Amino acid sequence: MIFIVGGACNNGFSSCFLAIPFLILYFIKIHRCPSLPKMLINLFLTLICTLVFWNKPTNLLFYPHLNKEFEINKGWTYLKSADSSVYQLIAPSNVEILRKNFEKSKLALLTKNTHMTMLRIEVTHPDFSTVLNPVFIDKEGQEYRIFGDDLRNAILIGSIKPPHLNKPFSLQSSWTVALGNLMYWPISPWLLLERF
Incomplete structure (x- = not known):
């Protein structure tokens, strides 16, 4: 779920598209859950992603200095x-x-x-x-x-x-930067190899 929220927080050119594999995996895993927990988890995830993704240019969660x-x-x-x-x-x-x-x-x-x-x-x-x-x-x-x-x-x-x-x-809040950086996952092997 954290990678799905990371996709919603991504400000990069790929936006939320790099979170699609995690969304597919999430739906495969959640399919096995009983209906009430599944509904609550889906509602929670939808609410969080909507709050973060909705109208990013004026979103105070993303940019805490707006209206200052x-x-x-x-x-x-x-x-x-x-x-x-x-x-x-x-x-x-x-x-x-x-x-x-x-x-x-x-x-x-x-x-x-x-x-x-x-x-x-x-x-x-x-x-x-x-x-x-x-x-x-x-x-x-x-x-x-x-x-x-x-x-x-x-x-x-x-x-x-x-x-x-x-x-x-x-400009951007540190927690949305950190979550958005999760969308570097396709190049993480190269980043790790470069470090070591």
Whole structure:
């Protein structure tokens, strides 16, 4: 059952598909149980997987920092795009590079410290890797996306201040990361051979 829940927690490109063999094995094993325990176990597993898998981008079980307020220092720039209502936040260190590539009308500067609330997490999979990009919303309702690595670096240097964090920053809760990592099972022999 733990591998089935791990499949529901997997944020990787394979999502819950690598848990299908364990789901088949589960149904073969549960078939032999009496009807009442079988029903209770199925209900429990369905409830857990639904709670975890349902609407991952805004799920507080996955991302405990959602709906928390962050202070973004002035100097950050955002890129306006005609094909999206979400602006891209750009770190002050990357602004000069972008000024060369974009016209000034598409770039706007935050002129004062701004408080924004983390709204959701967008998960993408470039080159089979997993990238978590938080989306913030300001008090006027405008949405801003920032790359996860830029957010972590900004928190480390202090240009974005999360008032609720006292420890190293991670977007995803540690227990969902651990359960999701169970979906590495197809390559576990190679990982073990590499270690020894």
